[in-house]
Amino acid sequence: MDSSKPSSKKRKRKHIPITDDNLVSKSLKTQPADDASTSAKSQDNEDVQNGETKGHEGGINREGRETAEDVESKIEAAPVGDLPRSMNLSLPQTGPEPTKFSELSLNEKTMQAINEMKFDTMTEIQQRGIPPLLAGRDVLGAAKTGSGKTLAFLIPAVESLSALRFKPRNGTGVLVVSPTRELALQIFGVARELMGHHSQTYGIVMGGANRRAEAEKLAKGVNLLIATPGRLLDHLQNTPGFIFKNLKALVIDEADRILEVGFEDEMKQIIKILPKDERQTMLFSATQTTKVEDLARISLRPGPLYINVDHRKEHSTVEGLEQGYVVCDSDKRFLLLFSFLKRNMKKKTIVFFSSCACVKYYAELLNYIDLPVLDLHGKQKQQKRTNTFFEFCNAKQGTLICTDVAARGLDISAVDWVVQFDPPDDPRDYIHRVGRTARGTDGKGRSLMFLQPSEVGFLKHLKEARVPLVEFEVPSKKILNVQSQLEKLIGQNYYLNKASSAKDGYRSYLQAYASHSLRTVFDVHKLDLIKVAKSFGFPTPPRVDITLGASMGRDKKVSKRRDYGSQPKQFRNKRKVNG
Numbered sequence: 001m002d003s004s005k006p007s008s009k010k011r012k013r014k015h016i017p018i019t020d021d022n023l024v025s026k027s028l029k030t031q032p033a034d035d036a037s038t039s040a041k042s043q044d045n046e047d048v049q050n051g052e053t054k055g056h057e058g059g060i061n062r063e064g065r066e067t068a069e070d071v072e073s074k075i076e077a078a079p080v081g082d083l084p085r086s087m088n089l090s091l092p093q094t095g096p097e098p099t100k101f102s103e104l105s106l107n108e109k110t111m112q113a114i115n116e117m118k119f120d121t122m123t124e125i126q127q128r129g130i131p132p133l134l135a136g137r138d139v140l141g142a143a144k145t146g147s148g149k150t151l152a153f154l155i156p157a158v159e160s161l162s163a164l165r166f167k168p169r170n171g172t173g174v175l176v177v178s179p180t181r182e183l184a185l186q187i188f189g190v191a192r193e194l195m196g197h198h199s200q201t202y203g204i205v206m207g208g209a210n211r212r213a214e215a216e217k218l219a220k221g222v223n224l225l226i227a228t229p230g231r232l233l234d235h236l237q238n239t240p241g242f243i244f245k246n247l248k249a250l251v252i253d254e255a256d257r258i259l260e261v262g263f264e265d266e267m268k269q270i271i272k273i274l275p276k277d278e279r280q281t282m283l284f285s286a287t288q289t290t291k292v293e294d295l296a297r298i299s300l301r302p303g304p305l306y307i308n309v310d311h312r313k314e315h316s317t318v319e320g321l322e323q324g325y326v327v328c329d330s331d332k333r334f335l336l337l338f339s340f341l342k343r344n345m346k347k348k349t350i351v352f353f354s355s356c357a358c359v360k361y362y363a364e365l366l367n368y369i370d371l372p373v374l375d376l377h378g379k380q381k382q383q384k385r386t387n388t389f390f391e392f393c394n395a396k397q398g399t400l401i402c403t404d405v406a407a408r409g410l411d412i413s414a415v416d417w418v419v420q421f422d423p424p425d426d427p428r429d430y431i432h433r434v435g436r437t438a439r440g441t442d443g444k445g446r447s448l449m450f451l452q453p454s455e456v457g458f459l460k461h462l463k464e465a466r467v468p469l470v471e472f473e474v475p476s477k478k479i480l481n482v483q484s485q486l487e488k489l490i491g492q493n494y495y496l497n498k499a500s501s502a503k504d505g506y507r508s509y510l511q512a513y514a515s516h517s518l519r520t521v522f523d524v525h526k527l528d529l530i531k532v533a534k535s536f537g538f539p540t541p542p543r544v545d546i547t548l549g550a551s552m553g554r555d556k557k558v559s560k561r562r563d564y565g566s567q568p569k570q571f572r573n574k575r576k577v578n579g
Contacts, residue, residue: 098122098127098131099121099122099127100120100121100122101114101119101120101121101122102120104130104131104134104155106155106159107158107159107162107163107198109162109197109198110155110158110159110162110194110197110198112197113193113194113195113196113197114155114194116193116196117193117194119151122148123147123148123152124147124309125141125143125147125148125149125152125307125309126148126149126151126152126155128307128309129141129149129152129153129307130152130155130156132305132307133152133153133155133156133280133282134155134156134159136280137280137304137305138280138281138282138300138301138303138304138305139281139282139283139304139305139306139307140283140285140296140300140304140305140306140307141282141283141284141285141306141307141308141309142284142285142286142287142288142306142307142308142309143284143286143307143308143309147309149253149284150186150187150190150253151190151194153176153251153253153282153284154176154187154190154191154194155194156249156282157174157176157224157249157251158174158191158194158195158198158200158224160173160174160248160249160280161173161174161198161200161223161224161248162198162200164248166200166223166246167199167200167221167223168201168220168221168222168223169221169243170221170223170243170246171221171222171223171242171243171244171245171246172218172221172222172223172224172225172242172243172244172246172247173200173223173224173246173247173248173249174223174224174225174247174248174249174250174251175225175227175232175244175247175249175250175251175274176191176224176225176226176227176251176253177227177228177229177232177250177251177252177253177258177267177270178226178227178228178253178254178258179228179229179253179254179257179258179260179261179263180228180257180261180405181206181207181208181228181382181385181386182385182389182405183253183254184204184206184226184227184228185204185206185386185389187226187253188202188203188204188226191224191226195224200223200224201220201221201222201223201224202222202223202224202225202226203217203218203222203224203225203226204225204226204227205218205225205226205227205228205231205232205235206227206228206231207228207230207231207382208381208382209231209382211231211234214231214235214239215235215239215241215242218235218239218241218242218243219239219240219241219242221243229258229263229266229267229270230263230266232266232270233266233269233270233273236270236273236274237273244274244275245275246275247274247275247279248278248279248280249279249280249281249282250274250279250280250281250282250299251281251282251283251284252267252281252282252283252284252295252299253284254284254285254286255283255284255285255292255295255296256285256286256287256288256289256291256292257286259289259291259292259295264291264295267295268295268298271295271298271299281299281300281301281304283295283296283299283300283304286428286431286432287428321434321444321445321446321447322445322446322447323434323446323447323449323467323468323469323470324446324447324448324449324469324470324471324472325448325449325450325451325459325469325470325471325472326448326449326450326451326471326472326473326474327451327452327453327456327471328450328451328452328474329452329453329528329531330452330527330528330531330532330534330535331483331528331530331531331532331534331535332479332535333421333450333452333535334362334486334535334536334537335479335480335481335482335483336450336474336479337351337419337421337450338366338371338480338482339478339479339480340419340448341366341371341373341399342371342480344416344417345371345397345399346397347397347416347417348395348396348397348398348414348415348416348417349398349399349400349415349416349417349418349419350399350400350401350402350412350415350417350418350419350436351373351399351400351401351402351419351420351421352401352402352403352404352418352419352420352421352422352424352433353401353402353403353421353422354403354422354508354509354512354513355403355505355508355509355511355512356377356378356379356403356508357504357505357507357508357509358422358505358508358509358512359375359376359377359401359402359403360375360377360379360501360504360505361496361501361502361504361505361536362401362505363375363401364495364496364501365496365502365537366399366401368489368493368495368496369489371399372398372399373398373399373400373401374388374391374392374398374399374400374401375388375400375401375402376388376389376392376400376401376402376403376405377402377403377405378403378405385405388400392412393412393413396414401421404424404429404432404433412436415436415445416445416446417445417446417447417448418433418434418436418445418446418447418448419447419448419449419450420433420434420447420448420449420450421450422450422509422512423449423450423451423455423458423522425516425517425518426461426517426518427461427462427464427465427467428465430449430462430465430467431465431467433447434447448472449469454521454523454526454527455521455522457520457521458518458521458522461518461521483534486537487534487537487538487539489537490502490536490537490538491537491539496537497537502536502537502538502542503542503544505536506532506533506536506538506541506542506544507544507545507546509532509536510524510527510532510544510546511546513527514546529541
């Protein structure tokens with residue numbers, strides 16, 4: 001569509017070299033934390049008997065570093081939108097709010113942990129959320145990722161357990177529900193640090209972990225439990241020793257994401273099973289959709305407090321984030337990415353791709369040509385995902401290439417760059433992706449999105465979503481031209497070519513592109529297949545089958561499975577794509 005392709009004269013551009021200190025030196029003004037296993041710390045020296053100590057209980061040590069081996073040993077050893085219109089909500093009272101954790105009159109043990117975590121000043125969601133939660137109010141919170149909401153709900157939860165003197169025999173008093181295994185592990189890590197001086201037990205249950213070990217730990221008593229919806233419902237229905245009748249607080253984190261990935265029915269069953277009397281509920285969601293409002297209605301008590309820390313912001317993305325895009329043809333995309341990563345190897349970078357097969361192929365390719373990267377996607381086994389996640393979290397530099405499995409909620413420290421090699425499905429996904437950098441009160445970070453000339457209409461959608469970007473212009477002489485070497489490598493390397501890695505990546509890219517929700521912008525018929533093939537190292541497009549209407553992989557959102565009945569005739573069912 002012509003209207004979606006503004007000319008280069010109309011777009012603001014920045015002429016930038018690709019240098020070792022990144023693509024951008026200055027930018028125009030930019031816009032204004034998970035399924036698994038159980039670990040519990042008991043009062044009867046169980047940890048000592050298991051070879052664990054109170055100072056380091058496997059997983060995260062006092063330096064804040066956690067290894068996958070620690071997590072696995074722990075697993076095996078232990079078991080906003082606008083104000084919703086249809087709910088009777090109350091708004092926070094105006095007046096001075098505490099700005100420091102020391103002003104909250106918290107338990108001495110909690111404050112000791114907060115000081116050890118080196119937190120002093122609260123973020124906005126913490127300032128506005130913690131006091132009413134400490135007072136027992138139900139809260140519906142609208143806050144972007146990176147806002148500090150994990151501590152906002154964990155601190156009141158820990159304070160409640162401590163005040164009630166919960167013991168393992170009392171069962172679960174606080175339940176935190178998270179959409180993904182990685183986010184659950186992250187919340188568990190924060191809870192571990194926060195409860196380091198408390199006697200209450202804590203644990204995690206999630207899909208992909210040892211269910212029997214989880215059930216054994218639940219039977220011993222887990223006071224604060226972090227869980228993913230599917231595994232939680234399984235334990236609620238099928239684990240006799242799981243005591244949850246004393247539940248005092250329920251936290252639903254990333255509620256919109258939980259519903260997006262298809263857990264609506266599970267959440268309704270969970271809410272129905274859990275006790276309602278005297279239960280405080282905290283529901284956090286970056287966006288307020290009809291489904292989120294429905295979930296809030298059945299889970300929150302009447303008249304919950306509504307806290308929105310985003311509505312006054314000029315932009316939808318966080319402060320301190322410099323955002324840009326670069327327009328280049330398909331055949332130059334990988335060359336540009338290779339050049340960028342090569343010159344930023346000492347930085348910490350996350351690169352997003354559209355499919356699992358693309359991540360797998362490009363990870364194999366980059367590692368083969370001595371540009372080391374880590375990869376994370378939904379088709380990996382849980383152990384591999386856990387290994388990769390913690391390795392990248394603990395790294396001071398390096399590159400992680402991934403699908404959107406890592407785009408929501410994960411708190412990975414000190415990320416310098418977020419690169420969107422494949423554009424996101426919609427502006428909301430863009431916001432969640434760039435939310436991996438510039439996190440925290442004073443967080444800084446940069447993002448770069450690759451667009452083909454036919455895709456610049458996406459900028460209009462981002463502008464409507466209050467996302468400010470500036471165009472980056474990369475001099476062609478700064479792009480390393482390794483195309484001939486790439487094609488020679490793919491042609492001769494059995495593992496990359498004959499084993500179908502490259503072809504699978506090419507096929508999955510086309511399939512994901514054809515399933516894009518914004519088809520007026522991302523039109524598969526506008527792709528130059530010869531140029532697309534070159535970005536995968538093929539001199540000519542390989543012959544592949546494109547199956548439309550099938551699931552795009554486990555990491556594709558269930559709610560975004562497309563109805564392909566409206567596809568042009570030649571793209572229905574299967575299409576042979578040949579150069």
